[in-house]
Amino acid sequence: MxxxxxxxxxxxxxxxxxxxxxxxxxxxxxxxxxxxxxxxxxxxxxATSNHDGYLFNRGIHGLYTGGATEEVLNELGITYTYGSPKETFLLHEGQIFPFPASASALLGSHLLKLGDKWELMSFFGTLSRIQAESLAHMSVQEWLERTIKHPVDRRILASTARVFTYCSNLDLVSAEVFVFKLQLSLKHPVLYIDGGWQxxxxxxxxxxxxxxxxxxxxxxxxxxxxxxxxxxxxxxxxxxxxxxxxxxxxxxxxxxxxxxxxxxxxxxxxxxxxLIPARVACLDVALRHLPEPRYPVVQDLERPRFLSAQSVYSRIVPEGGAMIYTFKMLDPMQLSDPKQDERELEDLLDTVQPGWREVLVRRSFLPHIEAVGMLPTARGGGYAGxxxxxxxxxxxxxxxxxxxxxxxxxxxxxxxxxxxxxxxxxxxxxxxxxxxx
Ligand SMILES: Cc1cc2nc3c(=O)[nH]c(=O)nc-3n(C[C@H](O)[C@H](O)[C@H](O)COP(=O)(O)OP(=O)(O)OC[C@H]3O[C@@H](n4cnc5c(N)ncnc54)[C@H](O)[C@@H]3O)c2cc1C
Missing domain, CATH: 3.50.50.60 (FAD/NAD(P)-binding domain)
Known part of the structure; x- marks a missing residue:
């Protein structure tokens, strides 16, 4: 030895x-x-596992730039290539709409009425001036109720908050986390790494x-x-x-x-x-091809679910193949049923990528994986806790x-x-x- x-x-x-x-x-x-x-x-x-050229990260992973991960990798001279998702869609009552991420998408949105558009525009116009730390003791839910009046706008931001915080219980998580991440995401893209996080x-x-x-x-x-x-x-x-x-x-x-x-x-x-960890359920599927190329990244407005066909943007599959990562954000205060969670993620795939079952090569389900060791809560005072x-x-x-x-x-x-x-x-x-x- x-x-x-x-x-x-x-x-x-x-x-x-x-x-x-x-x-x-x-x-x-x-x-x-x-x-x-x-x-x-x-x-x-x-770590990433390689199954015949299909690369399975341990659940969905994106490199959020503008923070310590990017800085430390740069300082240490770690190089990587990547792609960035171009467009996110919203699933609302069985229909799919573009995420109103830019001014033109917002103005052209069929999901929003004029008043909704106006409220979101002024919200994004003032977002960079908010001191995220000042919201450390307030929950995301309370902050949204105080800040956003229109139900559909609140729903869009709540579903974004669930994706950003990996948590479905917005009464629990500190608004500091969401606001800080939202501000960062407007300036710094998320990267899907070629070869996976390996x-x-x-x-x-x-x-x-x-x-x-x-x-x-x-x-x-x-x-x-x-x-x-x-x-x-x-x-x-x-x-x-x-x-x-x-x-x-x-x-x-x-x-x-x-x-x-x-x-x-x-x-x-x-x-x-x-400490309260943030746990998620992840269903990842390797496919012979992507059944519905129009909707590679989809955020569910009603339920805490998200889907990303990362292979559209990064090299993680053999030629012509596809890899879709999906995850459900769990509520740390509730026990969840892994079978039910898996069914909900299959149902998301059925809705957004019908036909995925016929071209399935391999699937991986992680029922209850810890994505964040400690969720900063409003009660604990956000990151300071x-x-x-x-x-x-x-x-x-x-x-x-x-x-x-x-x-x-x-x-x-x-x-x-x-x-x-x-x-x-x-x-x-x-x-x-x-x-x-
Ligand atoms: C589903 C999921 C999605 C995620 N998504 C993202 C994302 O999109 N973006 C992002 O930035 N981050 C994401 N993360 C988080 C990211 O993976 C971690 O922050 C990152 O990998 C750093 O982890 P770590 O080294 O701190 O801990 P770990 O990766 O958990 O490493 C700890 C290591 O310690 C070892 N160990 C434990 N006990 C002992 C012992 N007694 N003796 C020897 N070894 C021991 C373990 O085996 C393990 O290898 C995600 C995580 C998960 C699970």
Missing amino acids: ESFPTSSDVIVVGGGMTGLAAAIYLARAGKSVTLFEKAASLGGRA TLVDGLYQAALQAGVCIRSGTRVTAVRTQDGQAKGVQLLDESVVAASCVILATGPDDAAKLVEAGAYAPLRDIVDP RPGPEVPGIANLYVAGDWIGSGFLSDPSMGSARQVAQQILASEKQAGKPETM
């Missing part, structure tokens, strides 16, 4: 995009870094190897070792111990809490237990991921990975330790 160091400057637990990014920053600054991933391969929720994972993996990160996949960490209030390393499944001056937990919140409480002291449990990267009471132990700090989806993952790396380097500098590079 290949051996790995019995001590490192830094240990990273988790080989998803967060763990890989943090490891690269630190290794490039001269630290010796060992990364442990319990799964056989890297990538976590960003392209990003592979780029990060290569960069980590080049930086000298020691990567051990198929190796589960079972506990963080601490002594006198300091992280001292980690314990592995075979009970061996690897020593380190700093440990970064780039896992989901519950895994992080378990790793810390396996020691004598459990400071993360109280932080993690109240998210935990920070330090673990109280344990020096040199850090957490990073989509549940840390501000931003949504992979933005807080990549943002916290960079922040933790910077914090470790800054604290070592303060303590007078020389940088090796």
Whole structure:
């Protein structure tokens, strides 16, 4: 068996995009870094499986530009090619209408009456002036009821909010999240990555190897070792111990809490237990061809469902084939029935892409996957209610991921990975330790 160091400057637990990014920053600054991933391969929720050339991301994924994900990938020199969706449609009472995203689409819309158009135009005209943070304690639902009077306009914005926040319960989620994402989306496109998100994972993996990160996949960490209030390393499944001056937990919140409480002291449990994740049900279908090319991206106005034939815009299928990702946003406060969720997504495909069953090559259903580790709620005060990267009471132990700090989806993952790396380097500098590079 290949051996790995019995001590490192830094240990990273988790080989998803967060763990890989943090490891690269630190290794490039001269630290010796060992990364442990319990799964056989890297990538976590960003991994893509290839079935005869059809690329299945782990549920629908788009790179929302203008945030930390794009910045960190650029800083680390990770390159990728992509396409961007050109047009979104709205499904309303069985009929399909163009999304009134531009002034001309708005004016020409058959879904909206004159008064609706006027209200939406003035809403989009003032949107950039809203301070999203000032809405942190208000729910999306309350904000929409205060701001938008016309029922059809409110319905369009509510369905957009469900898609943007990955949550069907708009009474729960903070308006800060939606308004900030809406403002960003007007200036920065969403990208569908050629080769799926595995392209990003592979780029990060290569960069980590080049930086000298020691990567051990198929190796589960079972506990963080601490002594006198300091992280001292980690314990592995075979009970061996690897020593380190700093440990970064780039896992989901519950895994992080378990790793810390396996020691004598459990400071993360109280932080993690109240967190509400955003979960979705995803039905993805690989097809011999796209039955209805007119409607590649469709948002349901009545129900929390969305569909995107990403293969129209990015290279993720063999020549002539098609891949449609669909998802249903779940309500974190309700138990959902996976069979019913799957039927609802099939029904969306039947309505928008009739004939898909006849050209089906392969399907994948993920009933209840965590898309966001912590949903910023109105009650919790939006992003300010998210935990920070330090673990109280344990020096040199850090957490990073989509549940840390501000931003949504992979933005807080990549943002916290960079922040933790910077914090470790800054604290070592303060303590007078020389940088090796
Ligand atoms: C359905 C879905 C849709 C999404 N859509 C988008 C999108 O459109 N845009 C976007 O930006 N983001 C999206 N995301 C989020 C995005 O995938 C993640 O933010 C990103 O992949 C970063 O994840 P991570 O590295 O923080 O966590 P993960 O990918 O979950 O990685 C954590 C890793 O830690 C490992 N691990 C856990 N415990 C241990 C242990 N004890 N020992 C060793 N290893 C351990 C796990 O195996 C895992 O590989 C979506 C996610 C899902 C599920």
